[in-house]
Amino acid sequence: MSGTFLGMPAFPTAAESAVADPQLRHNLRKATRTIRRTRRTVVGEVDDWAGLRAAGAAIKDRTLRHLDRHLERLEEAVTAAGGHVHWAADADEANAIVTGLVRATGESEVVKVKSMATQEIGLNEALAAAGITAYETDLAELIVQLGEDRPSHILVPAIHRNRAEIREIFLRTMADWGVPAPDDLTDDPRALAEAARRHLRDRFLTTRVAVSGANFAVAETGTLVVLESEGNGRMCLTLPETLISVVGIEKLVPTWQDLEVFLRLLPRSSTGERMNPYTSMWTGVAPGDGPREFHLVLLDNGRTDVLADEVGRQALRCIRCSACLNVCPVYERTGGHAYGSVYPGPIGAILTPQLRGTASEVDASLPYASSLCGACFEVCPVAIDIPEVLVHLRERVVEQGGRPGERAVMAAASWAFGDERRLGWAQRTAGGARSLVPRRLPLGPAVAWTDTRDLPEIPPEPFRDWWARREKEDGR
Amino acid sequence: MRIALFITCVNDTLFPRTGQAVVRLLERLGHEAVFPTEQTCCGQMHFNTGYRRDAQKLAVRFVRTFADHDVVLAPSGSCAAMIRDNYARLGRTGSRLERAAAEVAPRVLDLSELLVDVLGVTDVGAYFPHRVAYHPTCHGMRLLGLGDRPTRLLRAVRGLELVELADAEECCGFGGTFAVKNPDVSAAMGWDKARNVAATGAEVLCAVDNSCLMHIGGTLRRQRSGVRVMHLAEILASTEKEPAR
Numbered sequence: 001m002s003g004t005f006l007g008m009p010a011f012p013t014a015a016e017s018a019v020a021d022p023q024l025r026h027n028l029r030k031a032t033r034t035i036r037r038t039r040r041t042v043v044g045e046v047d048d049w050a051g052l053r054a055a056g057a058a059i060k061d062r063t064l065r066h067l068d069r070h071l072e073r074l075e076e077a078v079t080a081a082g083g084h085v086h087w088a089a090d091a092d093e094a095n096a097i098v099t100g101l102v103r104a105t106g107e108s109e110v111v112k113v114k115s116m117a118t119q120e121i122g123l124n125e126a127l128a129a130a131g132i133t134a135y136e137t138d139l140a141e142l143i144v145q146l147g148e149d150r151p152s153h154i155l156v157p158a159i160h161r162n163r164a165e166i167r168e169i170f171l172r173t174m175a176d177w178g179v180p181a182p183d184d185l186t187d188d189p190r191a192l193a194e195a196a197r198r199h200l201r202d203r204f205l206t207t208r209v210a211v212s213g214a215n216f217a218v219a220e221t222g223t224l225v226v227l228e229s230e231g232n233g234r235m236c237l238t239l240p241e242t243l244i245s246v247v248g249i250e251k252l253v254p255t256w257q258d259l260e261v262f263l264r265l266l267p268r269s270s271t272g273e274r275m276n277p278y279t280s281m282w283t284g285v286a287p288g289d290g291p292r293e294f295h296l297v298l299l300d301n302g303r304t305d306v307l308a309d310e311v312g313r314q315a316l317r318c319i320r321c322s323a324c325l326n327v328c329p330v331y332e333r334t335g336g337h338a339y340g341s342v343y344p345g346p347i348g349a350i351l352t353p354q355l356r357g358t359a360s361e362v363d364a365s366l367p368y369a370s371s372l373c374g375a376c377f378e379v380c381p382v383a384i385d386i387p388e389v390l391v392h393l394r395e396r397v398v399e400q401g402g403r404p405g406e407r408a409v410m411a412a413a414s415w416a417f418g419d420e421r422r423l424g425w426a427q428r429t430a431g432g433a434r435s436l437v438p439r440r441l442p443l444g445p446a447v448a449w450t451d452t453r454d455l456p457e458i459p460p461e462p463f464r465d466w467w468a469r470r471e472k473e474d475g476r
Numbered sequence: 477m478r479i480a481l482f483i484t485c486v487n488d489t490l491f492p493r494t495g496q497a498v499v500r501l502l503e504r505l506g507h508e509a510v511f512p513t514e515q516t517c518c519g520q521m522h523f524n525t526g527y528r529r530d531a532q533k534l535a536v537r538f539v540r541t542f543a544d545h546d547v548v549l550a551p552s553g554s555c556a557a558m559i560r561d562n563y564a565r566l567g568r569t570g571s572r573l574e575r576a577a578a579e580v581a582p583r584v585l586d587l588s589e590l591l592v593d594v595l596g597v598t599d600v601g602a603y604f605p606h607r608v609a610y611h612p613t614c615h616g617m618r619l620l621g622l623g624d625r626p627t628r629l630l631r632a633v634r635g636l637e638l639v640e641l642a643d644a645e646e647c648c649g650f651g652g653t654f655a656v657k658n659p660d661v662s663a664a665m666g667w668d669k670a671r672n673v674a675a676t677g678a679e680v681l682c683a684v685d686n687s688c689l690m691h692i693g694g695t696l697r698r699q700r701s702g703v704r705v706m707h708l709a710e711i712l713a714s715t716e717k718e719p720a721r
């Protein structure tokens with residue numbers, strides 16, 4: 001995954017500073033709450049949301065079960081329509097393919113429409129190393145790029161920035177990249193969008209190569225589908241001479257008809273819109289219309305491993321709507337950067353450790369970055385049981401060694417719970433020492449608890465002793 | 477009716493008053509409560525932290541302990557949910573644990589389910605003249621689907637004034653070992669919850685899970701808010717003659 005994320009600290013450490021940043025907390029809270037509210041309203045309008053959700057999950061599951069067949073069908077259809085299909089096993093391979101394709105055009109600049117897959121593989125960095133500049137054209141993505149920042153949300157990568165910060169970034173950096181921001185730029189959303197539009201216009205008209213992702217790829221016709229709100233994506237998809245799309249192999253749907261379900265589920269879940277403003281679809285190349293050359297790079301990068309895991313594979317149903325981020329109380333307080341990956345929030349906590357493995361500190365901490373409250377599962381339009389996968393991945397982390405301190409605590413608890421006499425003994429020991437337990441502890445694992453909360457008082461008599469005493473007194 | 481109590485390890489050790497309240501309440505309603513003494517813990521903490529084998533052993537112990545009981549009351553939403561949702565998954569397909577779990581799981585009930593659905597009462601004759609806010613805990617709300625059962629029970633309590641809690645459905649941030657593994661996030665969530673609770677002007681915060689209440693209550697105490705926390709059972713057990721403390 002993207003090199004920019006390497007060496008990230010584990011989630012609890014990364015979260016510490018985020019939690020302590022009141023501006024960030026305020027920005028996130030405001031933004032996620034607004035989306036949450038609109039989403040709830042428009043989902044409520046659909047007669048049988050539950051049925052639609054089940055259909056979405058079923059289509060994805062069915063597709064994943066025979067993914068190899070559908071992929072071959074897609075390749076045939078794309079090729080028949082005049083496109084070229086490339087297979088990339090991992091990030092390096094995908095980057096090499098795209099770099100080679102851009103080089104072959106003789107160009108040294110590309111425009112990009114927001115694509116998580118290219119972020120996942122660190123394409124911009126790879127292109128830069130080859131002397132090729134990639135310009136992000138999605139508004140939020142542009143803000144992130146100009147601010148030399150990292151995205152922190154699937155749908156709104158600059159969600160952690162407020163208007164004043166965006167204005168400052170535009171004024172400071174736009175001139176270095178091309179058309180400058182007007183001197184009298186205000187932080188009015190419309191003014192900001194207008195500045196971005198002017199900045200990008202020139203770019204669209206002069207750049208001859210575009211790189212995109214895709215929300216869906218229809219196997220039967222070889223059609224690729226991009227949903228977006230600003231129209232900038234459509235410019236990228238139609239104006240350049242060469243279009244290169246990098247798409248994860250799980251983005252497939254078998255037939256055109258299957259799309260219907262997702263075109264209803266996705267906008268409502270993600271932006272709270274009944275229908276998204278721009279849905280672009282293209283099939284290979286059409287002479288005299290749009291790009292003259294089309295390349296599809298199909299990206300695996302760990303996905304077949306995820307597919308092999310019976311419990312974890314449901315993560316591949318994800319349609320990246322970001323609804324789970326917007327309802328997650330943990331995400332709301334930490335923001336996306338703490339997850340140390342392109343995919344933040346609940347879906348990131350299950351997808352990233354599956355794609356990257358759980359060997360590193362940050363990847364091993366992600367399955368624990370949840371209170372298992374279940375809000376993400378409730379909201380997910382394709383019914384991914386995120387809590388189930390989190391627990392499943394925790395088992396994997398424990399199996400690979402876990403934390404020695406935690407292991408000892410769990411073993412001690414297991415021992416005490418293994419027999420009611422041992423439990424009674426442990427309870428009485430704790431009860432006997434109750435006067436020794438202070439409200440705040442200086443050391444040990446409970447410090448984190450007593451930093452901000454009081455400990456409960458240990459009662460003099462556990463329930464089981466009270467029960468036994470009562471039984472005896474009753475002469476039973 | 478004869479009702480088996482699964483008091484849960486946390487209640488047994490730290491909150492015996494909840495178990496005692498359950499016994500008083502059920503007996504007042506004319507039922508018999510029994511406490512199978514071999515019980516220990518449902519294994520939720522082990523399961524949720526990734527210690528599956530330990531959780532399996534505890535599940536086996538649980539199903540053995542309660543195999544012969546028709547109704548098992550667990551006055552803890554998350555423990556009831558652990559048994560109902562996860563026990564069957566703990567055993568391999570076709571295993572003895574899977575079968576036993578499938579049998580025992582539907583018989584395990586939360587207090588509000590037992591009262592409203594099985595015993596058919598909403599007014600349990602309680603008296604508790606205080607302002608109360610209700611926090612619907614994640615497991616109670618999303619996994620057990622308790623809905624408005626607890627608040628219906630509370631509304632029927634004489635003297636009780638139920639006040640609205642803002643963002644009630646949001647997690648308090650306890651999450652078992654989450655509170656220890658991600659202390660900063662957990663505390664931030666707890667503080668927001670406690671602030672919302674204090675803003676209601678309630679004297680008491682009520683829930684069906686003492687773990688969540690321990691976390692919120694500890695935060696409320698640290699904030700010196702003056703709001704107490706109480707399990708639903710304690711409020712329902714309270715009468716004029718024997719008022720809850």
Ligand code: SF4
Nearest residue numbers: 318319321322324380
């Ligand atoms: S996991 Fe579900 S809710 Fe989250 S982004 Fe994916 S589809 Fe949306």
